[in-house]
Amino acid sequence: MEKMEKKITKALTALREYGLAQDAKFRLLWHHENSHFIRYANSGISLNTSENLNRLYITVYGDKRLARTSLKMDPSNLDQMKKMFDRALMTLEFTGELSYQPTLSAVKSFNDTRCYDADLAEMSSDEMIDFVEQATLNLETDDIVLSGNFSRGETMLCTMTSLSEDVGFWAATDAQVTLVLSSCKNKWEVNAEQSAYRKKNLKARVLHKQLSFLVDSYLRNKPVQLPLGAYRIVLGAAATAEYLDLLDWLALDGDTVMRSAGMHSKEDVGQRILSDRFNLYDDPEALQTFAYSHDLWGRKREKLALYEQGVYRNFSISQELADEFGLEANATDVQHLNLALDSGDWEIKDVRELCAEAAEGKKDILYIPYLHYTGVVNPSQGLVTGSSRFGALLFKQDGSIEVPYNVRLTNKLSDLFGSGLVKLAQKRVAYNTSQTYDERNPRAVLVPKFVMLDDIEISHSNNSY
Amino acid sequence: MKVDWKKSLKKLLKQGASYADVRYYPQEDSSILYMFNGNLLEFNQQQEQGFGVRVLYEGAWGFAASSDLSQVGRTFELALENARTAARKVKQPVALADKEAVRGEFVSPCAEDPFEVEISEQIATMQWLDGKLNQPGVVNREIILQTNRKTIEYYDTEGAEIRKHLTDIYPRVAVMGVDVDGGMQKRKYMPPRLYDTRGWEIMRRENWDQETERIVNEMRQLLEAPTCPQDTRSVILLPDMMFLQVHETIGHPLELDRILGYELSFAGGSFVRLKDFGNLKYGSKKLTVRANATEPNSPGSFGFDDDGVPCRDCLLIDKGTLVGAISSRQSVGEANRNAGRDIFSGSGGAARAMSFHRVPLDRMTNINVDPGEDGTLEDIISNTECGLVLGGERSWSIGSNREHFHFATDIGWLVEDGVNKGMVRNTSYGGDTLKFYRKLSAVGDASTWELHYVNNCGKGAPSQIMQLGHGVPICRFDQVKVGR
Numbered sequence: 037m038e039k040m041e042k043k044i045t046k047a048l049t050a051l052r053e054y055g056l057a058q059d060a061k062f063r064l065l066w067h068h069e070n071s072h073f074i075r076y077a078n079s080g081i082s083l084n085t086s087e088n089l090n091r092l093y094i095t096v097y098g099d100k101r102l103a104r105t106s107l108k109m110d111p112s113n114l115d116q117m118k119k120m121f122d123r124a125l126m127t128l129e130f131t132g133e134l135s136y137q138p139t140l141s142a143v144k145s146f147n148d149t150r151c152y153d154a155d156l157a158e159m160s161s162d163e164m165i166d167f168v169e170q171a172t173l174n175l176e177t178d179d180i181v182l183s184g185n186f187s188r189g190e191t192m193l194c195t196m197t198s199l200s201e202d203v204g205f206w207a208a209t210d211a212q213v214t215l216v217l218s219s220c221k222n223k224w225e226v227n228a229e230q231s232a233y234r235k236k237n238l239k240a241r242v243l244h245k246q247l248s249f250l251v252d253s254y255l256r257n258k259p260v261q262l263p264l265g266a267y268r269i270v271l272g273a274a275a276t277a278e279y280l281d282l283l284d285w286l287a288l289d290g291d292t293v294m295r296s297a298g299m300h301s302k303e304d305v306g307q308r309i310l311s312d313r314f315n316l317y318d319d320p321e322a323l324q325t326f327a328y329s330h331d332l333w334g335r336k337r338e339k340l341a342l343y344e345q346g347v348y349r350n351f352s353i354s355q356e357l358a359d360e361f362g363l364e365a366n367a368t369d370v371q372h373l374n375l376a377l378d379s380g381d382w383e384i385k386d387v388r389e390l391c392a393e394a395a396e397g398k399k400d401i402l403y404i405p406y407l408h409y410t411g412v413v414n415p416s417q418g419l420v421t422g423s424s425r426f427g428a429l430l431f432k433q434d435g436s437i438e439v440p441y442n443v444r445l446t447n448k449l450s451d452l453f454g455s456g457l458v459k460l461a462q463k464r465v466a467y468n469t470s471q472t473y474d475e476r477n478p479r480a481v482l483v484p485k486f487v488m489l490d491d492i493e494i495s496h497s498n499n500s501y
Numbered sequence: 502m503k504v505d506w507k508k509s510l511k512k513l514l515k516q517g518a519s520y521a522d523v524r525y526y527p528q529e530d531s532s533i534l535y536m537f538n539g540n541l542l543e544f545n546q547q548q549e550q551g552f553g554v555r556v557l558y559e560g561a562w563g564f565a566a567s568s569d570l571s572q573v574g575r576t577f578e579l580a581l582e583n584a585r586t587a588a589r590k591v592k593q594p595v596a597l598a599d600k601e602a603v604r605g606e607f608v609s610p611c612a613e614d615p616f617e618v619e620i621s622e623q624i625a626t627m628q629w630l631d632g633k634l635n636q637p638g639v640v641n642r643e644i645i646l647q648t649n650r651k652t653i654e655y656y657d658t659e660g661a662e663i664r665k666h667l668t669d670i671y672p673r674v675a676v677m678g679v680d681v682d683g684g685m686q687k688r689k690y691m692p693p694r695l696y697d698t699r700g701w702e703i704m705r706r707e708n709w710d711q712e713t714e715r716i717v718n719e720m721r722q723l724l725e726a727p728t729c730p731q732d733t734r735s736v737i738l739l740p741d742m743m744f745l746q747v748h749e750t751i752g753h754p755l756e757l758d759r760i761l762g763y764e765l766s767f768a769g770g771s772f773v774r775l776k777d778f779g780n781l782k783y784g785s786k787k788l789t790v791r792a793n794a795t796e797p798n799s800p801g802s803f804g805f806d807d808d809g810v811p812c813r814d815c816l817l818i819d820k821g822t823l824v825g826a827i828s829s830r831q832s833v834g835e836a837n838r839n840a841g842r843d844i845f846s847g848s849g850g851a852a853r854a855m856s857f858h859r860v861p862l863d864r865m866t867n868i869n870v871d872p873g874e875d876g877t878l879e880d881i882i883s884n885t886e887c888g889l890v891l892g893g894e895r896s897w898s899i900g901s902n903r904e905h906f907h908f909a910t911d912i913g914w915l916v917e918d919g920v921n922k923g924m925v926r927n928t929s930y931g932g933d934t935l936k937f938y939r940k941l942s943a944v945g946d947a948s949t950w951e952l953h954y955v956n957n958c959g960k961g962a963p964s965q966i967m968q969l970g971h972g973v974p975i976c977r978f979d980q981v982k983v984g985r
């Protein structure tokens with residue numbers, strides 16, 4: 037890491053000098069990734085891939101103007117970077133006047149490597165394959181095949197502005213393991229996942245235990261098509277994280293709020309929206325979420341209440357959004373918020389305990405670990421839809437377990453986490469929500485392992501997996 | 502720096518690889534311009550270069566990519582190393598379907614290269630569009646202009662040598678307003694194919710005059726329109742909704758790698774099984790669908806795929822019966838071997854990678870529905886008893902095997918006894934894929950057929966997005982649940 041950090045800082049410093057010589061006002065952001073990805077399908081390795089990429093983002097500021105260029109480049113090709121700098125500068129005059137003045141402030145130096153683990157950065161292909169073998173030991177058969185992936189990598193961000201020689205640097209390592217076992221004959225599929233920023237946090241036996249239980253349940257029990265209606269639902273970490281991701285987009289992202297494209301307006305701040313059990317924060321100390329101690333302007337980040345006891349407290353305000361709408365930026369110029377949902381007082385450690393829970397509560401429990409392909413039906417209402425996947429179970433009051441075909445849930449977020457929210461587990465886990473469409477930017481959400489909701493309608497019920 | 506790619510590939514063969522290919526992107530340019538309420542919030546020009554090398558060793562794939570041309574040797578070694586490690590766990594060795602090793606070149610048709618258009622003119626066009634959209638009742642205005650131009654050199658160890666030069670442009674405008682219940686309503690316009698070329702010509706002002714006016718008027722009406730009823734009725738999908746229906750419930754389930762289980766851990770599988778080809782009644786007799794990568798002017802046409810196979814026009818569904826899939830050399834080789842018969846005659850030429858640093862996957866090209874004989878929209882409405890005309894995709898959510906779906910749309914019009922009874926808002930519908938297509942009861946004629954572009958189809962892990970097309974007519978489906 038140190039070697040790469042030096043290389044990046046040296047290149048940025050040289051580019052900064054080039055920019056200063058032209059009397060420009062600018063900000064530079066370098067993104068470096070070293071990614072390794074092993075993909076499984078049909079019980080074989082279908083792909084083993086490595087990517088080593090460098091990206092540079094240049095923002096040039098003028099009088100009520102800004103222009104951006106970016107490139108994926110050879111890190112030693114300074115000439116190419118200078119050309120892209122020139123292009124940004126050249127286009128500045130054409131960009132048209134904004135109705136506000138974008139702020140360029142000096143980055144204050146910071147160096148945040150709390151989520152960087154050299155052991156994870158150096159984990160080999162062989163070690164990754166060994167890990168998957170342990171996690172799936174004796175679970176594959178002729179009918180039950182393994183799919184999934186083991187993604188691991190390092191990400192570095194380095195930033196400088198024309199206003200000072202200060203350097204902001206952030207580095208993290210991340211691993212995301214997804215293992216799916218599916219029946220070729222019966223088409224069911226179950227999964228187990230793990231997210232880590234340190235190698236020592238990867239635990240193959242935890243995955244093995246989860247998979248064993250689910251496979252066993254699916255082998256023993258006959259599938260059922262659930263009747264439509266209202267259910268007591270327990271969400272697993274993946275499903276909760278998916279809903280929080282949607283909430284992030286529809287309620288917490290300042291752009292969505294200020295452009296009236298989601299659930300809330302600025303005036304909703306201070307209003308009770310959700311259940312008083314619902315406490316959601318942007319927490320820079322939640323390291324499992326690949327946390328940022330500072331935002332990319334070097335502003336120290338503090339724990340920010342988003343919803344507190346169900347009351348809407350804050351949404352992210354980037355510097356550009358603050359400039360455009362006359363607001364105050366709140367140190368959220370980061371690649372993602374460090375979302376952490378407070379735990380509750382529900383003492384539950386393992387999915388098996390839902391059996392007793394159903395009997396005690398005299399109510400069947402539909403366990404939904406994962407939501408597939410969610411969509412926003414109506415952004416103003418926060419109405420979202422998605423179908424269950426990967427190992428849903430129906431825990432019956434009589435102690436038996438049924439395996440349901442997938443069902444679709446179409447509900448308002450304010451109902452799910454409002455009147456619907458019954459209790460949250462004490463234990464929390466990090467669920468990895470990284471998007472890998474382009475550059476590596478590891479992200480995860482810290483959520484209670486189980487969240488219980490009551491009276492939740494299912495809007496469609498499959499008659500096959 | 503000049504690199505001898507063919508020499509590097511040969512070295513891999515000497516080291517035990519059975520096959521290898523390399524894609525080198527000497528330069529890819531793209532730009533995104535985003536204007537919101539008159540402010541040009543995003544003006545981002547991007548450039549990239551790099552290469553990716555794919556190696557087959559003892560039936561297993563290894564891949565490595567770098568943006569650093571000084572690392573060619575190391576990256577080739579790493580790809581082979583990755584393949585060697587992957588060979589530790591091979592259940593079915595990769596078998597590539599045969600192909601002819603072609604030497605060729607493809608240049609996408611483009612009358613006016615968007616990268617040669619002065620930036621000042623691009624912005625002036627956006628400002629002109631913004632002026633057109635800035636009308637009473639409009640709360641938010643959005644204009645997005647994305648352009649991409651890339652050159653790709655492809656070489657493989659079977660002797661293929663291909664050079665492609667692709668240019669595309671994806672413009673979009675939208676207006677938003679607040680309805681009587683305080684909800685945000687939106688109308689947007691993304692032009693379908695207007696010419697036989699795919700360049701800046703699409704931005705000529707005459708192409709936008711009426712369409713901007715139309716979406717503003719429709720959005721204003723939506724603000725006061727009643728909400729969509731909750732019942733069961735026919736839906737008549739306009740091309741700007743039908744393209745997405747086809748994309749999600751014909752395109753994705755017919756990707757052969759999905760059918761073979763290669764996407765199970767993320768995107769999902771398919772309800773289609775190998776034994777279904779030639780047998781499965783996918784839809785009514787009115788449904789004929791093809792994957793046509795030879796349309797002259799769509800991002801779903803690219804000359805040669807990333808296996809070096811020339812683009813083809815493949816029949817997928819013939820008068821309701823499933824006959825073909827979206828495929829590549831690997832998926833066809835494996836499907837034919839697993840089925841014990843030649844279901845597919847050679848690769849469908851649909852192996853496509855998002856960028857130099859991703860591997861090719863089975864991808865849609867232009868998944869088109871043939872026009873039918875049921876006339877125009879007016880003709881179809883006139884013989885619909887109880888229906889809902891739907892346009893403009895708003896949200897989509899689909900089952901993991903693509904067996905069921907739920908869509909919301911921007912706009913709808915109720916139809917009663919053959920008459921358009923006016924606009925409704927917050928429209929949605931859902932159903933089961935096969936039941937839905939088997940209830941296809943009307944297919945509009947060629948005058949209703951439009952080719953729409955998709956520039957953000959997600960798939961794969963690591964994830965990739967892809968650009969493609971859908972040529973579709975107006976279609977009517979019966980007994981569909983709406984309004985939920």
Ligand SMILES: [Zn+2]
Pocket residue numbers: 748753957958959
């Ligand atoms: Zn897609």
